Amino acid sequence: MKKEREQWGSRWGFILAAMGSAVGLGNIWRFSYAMGAGGGSTFLIIYLLSVLIIGFPVMLIEFAIGRRAQTDAIDAFKKLAPKSFWVVAGGMGVLAAFIILSFYGVIGGWSLKYIFTYITGGVSGDTETYFNGFVGSTIEPIGWQFLFMGITIAIVMLGVQKGIEASSKWMMPILSILLILLAIYSLTLGGASEAMTFMFHPDWSAFSDPSVYFAAVGQAFFTLSLGMGIMLTYGSYLSPKEKLPSSAVYIIILDTLFAVIAGLVVFPALFAFDIDPTQGPGLVFVVLPTIFQNISGLGAIVGVAFFILLALAALSSAISLLEVTVSYLIRRLGVSRKFATIGIGFVIFLVGVPSSLSNGAVTIKVFGDPFLDFMDKFSGNLLLPLGGLIITLYGTWSWKSNELLEYADLQDAFYAPALLFFAKFVAPIAILIILIFGMLNW
Numbered sequence: 001m002k003k004e005r006e007q008w009g010s011r012w013g014f015i016l017a018a019m020g021s022a023v024g025l026g027n028i029w030r031f032s033y034a035m036g037a038g039g040g041s042t043f044l045i046i047y048l049l050s051v052l053i054i055g056f057p058v059m060l061i062e063f064a065i066g067r068r069a070q071t072d073a074i075d076a077f078k079k080l081a082p083k084s085f086w087v088v089a090g091g092m093g094v095l096a097a098f099i100i101l102s103f104y105g106v107i108g109g110w111s112l113k114y115i116f117t118y119i120t121g122g123v124s125g126d127t128e129t130y131f132n133g134f135v136g137s138t139i140e141p142i143g144w145q146f147l148f149m150g151i152t153i154a155i156v157m158l159g160v161q162k163g164i165e166a167s168s169k170w171m172m173p174i175l176s177i178l179l180i181l182l183a184i185y186s187l188t189l190g191g192a193s194e195a196m197t198f199m200f201h202p203d204w205s206a207f208s209d210p211s212v213y214f215a216a217v218g219q220a221f222f223t224l225s226l227g228m229g230i231m232l233t234y235g236s237y238l239s240p241k242e243k244l245p246s247s248a249v250y251i252i253i254l255d256t257l258f259a260v261i262a263g264l265v266v267f268p269a270l271f272a273f274d275i276d277p278t279q280g281p282g283l284v285f286v287v288l289p290t291i292f293q294n295i296s297g298l299g300a301i302v303g304v305a306f307f308i309l310l311a312l313a314a315l316s317s318a319i320s321l322l323e324v325t326v327s328y329l330i331r332r333l334g335v336s337r338k339f340a341t342i343g344i345g346f347v348i349f350l351v352g353v354p355s356s357l358s359n360g361a362v363t364i365k366v367f368g369d370p371f372l373d374f375m376d377k378f379s380g381n382l383l384l385p386l387g388g389l390i391i392t393l394y395g396t397w398s399w400k401s402n403e404l405l406e407y408a409d410l411q412d413a414f415y416a417p418a419l420l421f422f423a424k425f426v427a428p429i430a431i432l433i434i435l436i437f438g439m440l441n442w
C-alpha cells in the first residue's frame with residue numbers, strides 16, 4: 001500500500017522552513033567577510049544580480065523537481081531520470097552538505113562561545129586580540145564546535161525540527177528588528193559615509209576581476225541554500241495547491257534583506273574603528289564586539305541577544321544540512337535514524353576539526369588559504385554553483401518547457417518566457433563561465 005507522503009501543515013510552514021534553512025551564518029558571517037574581501041560595492045552588485053538572474057530560476061526549478069518527484073534529491077533524479085548522468089547532482093549535493101556542515105559547525109561554535117562571553121560580561125580590551133586568542137587556541141574552539149554539533153545532532157535525531165520551525169516564527173522578526181536597530185546605531189558611529197561609498201558606489205574597474213564573480217555567485221548559492229537539493233527536498237513536501245513563484249520571492253527578498261542590513265551593521269562600524277575589511281572569516285566576530293563595547297551600559301545585553309539569535313539562525317540552517325546526509329544514509333544503508341544521525345554527525349564534527357585548528361593553532365593551508373577558508377570556497381563557490389548548473393540543465397533541457405512551467409506554477413505568469421530564457425540559457429552559461437574563470441584564477 002502506498003504511504004501518504006507527509007506534507008507541510010500550511011503554506012507558511014513550508015516558507016518558514018525554507019527561510020530557516022536560507023537565513024543563517026551565510027547572511028551575516030559569510031556575507032560580510034566575502035563582501036569585505038571582494039571589494040564592497042562590486043561584490044554587492046554582482047551578488048544581487050546573481051540572486052535575481054540565477055538564484056530565482058534555480059530555486060523555482062529545485063522546488064518544481066521536488067514537487068514532481070516527491071522525494072529527496074538523489075532519489076529524485078533516480079526516479080525521474082533513471083540511469084542517467086543527472087544523478088550526480090544528488091551525489092554532489094550530499095557531498096556539499098557534508099563539507100559545508102563541517103566548517104559551519106566551527107562558526108556555530110564561535111557564536112555559542114560569544115553568547116557565553118556576553119553572559120559573563122562581554123569582551124573587554126581589544127576585540128581583535130580577544131578573537132585571535134580564542135580561535136588560535138587548540139581545544140576551546142573545538143569544544144564549542146562539539147557543543148554546536150551536539151545540539152544539531154540532538155534536534156535531527158529526536159525529530160524535533162517542528163520546534164525549531166515554530167521558533168523561526170518569532171526568532172526571525174526579532175533578529176531582523178535587532179539588526180535594523182544595530183544598523184541605525186552603527187551608522188551614527190562616524191564611518192557612515194565611507195561605508196556608503198564602500199557598499200554602494202560602484203568601482204567599475206573591479207568588474208574585470210573574475211575572483212569577485214566567483215565569490216559573489218557562490219555567496220548567492222550559499223545564502224539561498226541552493227545547488228544541493230535542500231530546496232528540492234522541501235519542494236517535495238508541497239501540496240499541488242501551493243503557488244511556488246511567490247513563495248520563492250518571499251524567501252529571496254527576506255534572505256537578501258538580512259544580508260544587506262547585516263552589511264549596514266558591519267561596514268559603518270568597521271570604518272569608524274579602522275578595522276580591516278579583508279581579514280577573512282573573523283570579521284563579524286571582531287566588528288560586532290567593537291560595536292557592543294560602544295553601547296555603554298547595554299552592550300552586554302545586546303551582545304547576548306545578538307549571539308543567541310545568530311546561533312539559532314545557524315542551528316536552523318545546520319539542521320537542514322545534517323538532514324540531507326542523514327536521510328541519504330538511512331535510505332542507502334537502511335540504518336536507523338538515531339545511528340545515522342549520531343554516526344555521520346560525529347564524522348562531520350571530526351572533519352571540521354582541521355577547519356577549527358586552521359585559525360591560528362596550527363598552520364594548515366590548501367592553495368594558500370587556511371583550511372577553513374578553503375573548505376568554504378570549495379563547497380560554496382564551486383560545488384554549489386556546479387550542482388545548481390546541473391539541476392538547472394536538467395530542469396530546462398531534459399524536461400519539456402511546458403512541464404517545467406506547470407510544476408513551477410508559471411503557466412499564467414506574464415514573465416514566464418523571460419524566466420525560461422534566463423533559466424535555459426543565461427543562468428547556465430553565466431555559471432559555467434564564472435566557474436571556469438574562477439577556477440583558473442584560483
Ligand code: PHE
Pocket residue numbers: 021022023024025026027100221222223224225226228230317318320321
Ligand atoms: N543558507 C545557509 C546560510 O546562509 C547555509 C546553507 C547552505 C544551508 C547550503 C543549507 C545549504 O547560512
